[in-house]
Amino acid sequence: MDWLFLAEVSLAGIGAGGLYALTGLAFVLIYKATRVVNLAIGEILMLGGYVFFGFAAGLALPTWLAILLTLAVAGLFGGVVERLLIRPMLGESPISVFMLTIGLGSILVGVVELLWGANPLQLPDYMPNTPLFIGEAYVSAKVATAFAVAAVTVVAFLLLFRFWRGGVALRATAGDQAAAYSMGIDVPRVFSLAWVIACITAAASGMLVGAIGGISPTMGVFGLSVLVVVIVGGLDSVLGAMVAGLFIGLLEALTGAFLGGEFKMLATFTLLVAVLVVRPYGLFGTHEIERL
Amino acid sequence: MAVAAARVAEAPSVLEVTNIEVVYNHTVQVLRGLSLRVPEGQVVALLGSNGAGKTTTLKAISGLLALENGALTAGDVLFSGTTTRGRKPHELVHAGLFHVMEGRHVFEDLTVEENLVAATYSRAGASARDFDLVYEYFPRLYERRKGLAGYLSGGEQQMLAIGRALVANPRLILLDEPSLGLSPLLTEEIFTIIARINAEHGTSMLVVEQNAAMAFAVASYAYIMETGRIVTDGPVETLMRDQDVREFYLGMGEEGAARNYRDVKHYKRRKRWLS
Numbered sequence: 001m002d003w004l005f006l007a008e009v010s011l012a013g014i015g016a017g018g019l020y021a022l023t024g025l026a027f028v029l030i031y032k033a034t035r036v037v038n039l040a041i042g043e044i045l046m047l048g049g050y051v052f053f054g055f056a057a058g059l060a061l062p063t064w065l066a067i068l069l070t071l072a073v074a075g076l077f078g079g080v081v082e083r084l085l086i087r088p089m090l091g092e093s094p095i096s097v098f099m100l101t102i103g104l105g106s107i108l109v110g111v112v113e114l115l116w117g118a119n120p121l122q123l124p125d126y127m128p129n130t131p132l133f134i135g136e137a138y139v140s141a142k143v144a145t146a147f148a149v150a151a152v153t154v155v156a157f158l159l160l161f162r163f164w165r166g167g168v169a170l171r172a173t174a175g176d177q178a179a180a181y182s183m184g185i186d187v188p189r190v191f192s193l194a195w196v197i198a199c200i201t202a203a204a205s206g207m208l209v210g211a212i213g214g215i216s217p218t219m220g221v222f223g224l225s226v227l228v229v230v231i232v233g234g235l236d237s238v239l240g241a242m243v244a245g246l247f248i249g250l251l252e253a254l255t256g257a258f259l260g261g262e263f264k265m266l267a268t269f270t271l272l273v274a275v276l277v278v279r280p281y282g283l284f285g286t287h288e289i290e291r292l
Numbered sequence: 293m294a295v296a297a298a299r300v301a302e303a304p305s306v307l308e309v310t311n312i313e314v315v316y317n318h319t320v321q322v323l324r325g326l327s328l329r330v331p332e333g334q335v336v337a338l339l340g341s342n343g344a345g346k347t348t349t350l351k352a353i354s355g356l357l358a359l360e361n362g363a364l365t366a367g368d369v370l371f372s373g374t375t376t377r378g379r380k381p382h383e384l385v386h387a388g389l390f391h392v393m394e395g396r397h398v399f400e401d402l403t404v405e406e407n408l409v410a411a412t413y414s415r416a417g418a419s420a421r422d423f424d425l426v427y428e429y430f431p432r433l434y435e436r437r438k439g440l441a442g443y444l445s446g447g448e449q450q451m452l453a454i455g456r457a458l459v460a461n462p463r464l465i466l467l468d469e470p471s472l473g474l475s476p477l478l479t480e481e482i483f484t485i486i487a488r489i490n491a492e493h494g495t496s497m498l499v500v501e502q503n504a505a506m507a508f509a510v511a512s513y514a515y516i517m518e519t520g521r522i523v524t525d526g527p528v529e530t531l532m533r534d535q536d537v538r539e540f541y542l543g544m545g546e547e548g549a550a551r552n553y554r555d556v557k558h559y560k561r562r563k564r565w566l567s
Contacts, residue, residue: 165409172399172410178359179397183456184385184414286401 007137009257010250015143017249018150019209023226024233024241025154026202032236033170033194036086037098040105041202042223048074048203049123049210049219050112056124063126070207071200078199082192105220113217120216127211146208153201154242161238170194174236225252228268232275234285244283303331305370306464306496307353307389312367314345314352316360322348324520325367328498330464335490335497337511337528339504339541345520346500347394350466353498354391355381372463385414388463394472394500396453400442404433404452407441411456418459426455429485447478454482458489465489467499471506479506486510504541508532516541 055066128141161167173180173190233240255267281287307330314323330336351357369376412418427434430451471479487510501507515525
């Protein structure tokens with residue numbers, strides 16, 4: 001057994017897991033506040049990558065400005081989508097809203113292909129390239145940076161939900177809309193805010209994923225792995241997204257390295273099935289309180 | 293008694309409802325020209341049988357009607373002297389109009405304490421002292437403050453629902469059937485606290501109740517409604533002496549003894565408030 005190799009693979013896996021957790025956070029935010037299963041999350045992530053590419057490479061703006069503008073565009077996008085597509089669907093069957101987000105994902109892929117073409121592109125290098133060593137184990141600096149950003153964001157949100165009054169308001173809205181209104185909470189604004197913040201988070205994730213692996217119109221499939229992550233972690237749990245994200249990242253890296261890349265999916269979906277059998281609401285998800 | 297009645301008449305209104313009509317789904321008319329007022333610092337009771345439109349009246353006042361496809365088609369609601377028409381429900385809460393909904397509606401996945409935090413959303417300067425006040429009224433909530441509200445008993449949930457109104461420190465509380473599903477003992481406990489809140493904070497209240505005896509114990513004035521309109525109203529002292537009210541709402545006959553239910557039903561068929 002090559003312990004150094006194991007350590008390096010594990011570190012790379014945890015790094016990738018951080019990005020799962022970050023994107024999972026974007027998914028959880030929307031689900032928590034609005035009970036919408038947003039299957040377009042992978043495509044919104046992709047959009048973030050491409051918008052950054054447009055600003056940084058297309059318009060040749062400085063990196064910091066391109067990042068800020070990308071986050072702003074993503075926030076605006078989230079607000080517009082919520083207002084024009086999601087809010088009119090309030091009270092409709094969850095399946096309809098679910099289908100709507102699938103449609104939104106397809107449209108985003110189409111728009112990106114129209115504007116930038118279907119070929120994979122390379123994001124301009126904006127992250128440090130000096131190799132990093134933890135002990136003797138090598139970690140790509142990009143992965144480490146991405147992990148750091150993801151970790152800080154996820155932990156910040158965890159704390160916000162617990163200690164900030166607005167976070168409590170958001171959870172209250174998710175629980176009982178009529179009661180939230182009667183507490184003086186502006187429910188439509190909470191919905192809108194959830195989408196804005198979630199899309200900003202997804203776009204940030206897209207810039208990080210794109211910097212590591214490049215961008216392409218098909219990078220939305222990343223969202224599929226994220227869906228597994230949030231189902232395993234619990235659809236409405238930030239903590240769950242974090243733990244499951246890291247764990248699945250690690251699991252994929254280890255199976256990829258020791259069994260071969262074709263077993264990655266097998267491993268994650270086996271985990272998914274196992275978790276669903278034991279805890280149908282995910283590891284950390286809330287299950288409905290039934291009082292008999 | 294006459295003094296009390298005069299005080300009711302003189303106090304300025306915190307709430308004034310004039311001739312409102314409410315229609316659900318553009319088709320079903322539930323309220324037909326209903327008027328009532330709540331004087332500052334008083335508890336007013338709104339009584340009536342099932343389906344009379346009591347809950348709808350409260351929702352029309354607080355604006356929650358819009359969530360159920362209902363609309364105020366005529367009349368006006370003045371809260372603190374300004375109309376509530378065109379104002380969003382959350383804006384009214386911020387202005388000091390707090391609606392404690394029927395069936396308690398606690399946030400089940402939030403802890404007791406977080407439920408109270410959510411209720412402070414409408415005011416800027418809520419402090420630990422406001423929470424202590426709630427826990428002082430309801431020591432049981434203090435014991436269970438870290439537990440999920442969904443696991444509270446019905447009575448405790450009602451306490452929490454009222455506690456949320458208390459931390460919000462409103463001018464007017466709309467209380468929809470606080471006795472719903474509670475044992476007589478718990479009902480009495482809840483009403484004792486309602487009376488205390490009114491006495492100690494001067495909070496005005498409009499209480500909807502099925503339990504007329506309980507409502508009369510805390511209210512100074514009462515309205516009785518039937519099929520969408522007010523059929524009788526007056527100071528509680530007067531209503532308590534009214535023969536029909538005693539019979540239909542307090543369940544007492546002429547001798548003051550509780551009557552056989554079959555007689556009451558028989559009477560009711562024959563005699564209505566409006567014919």
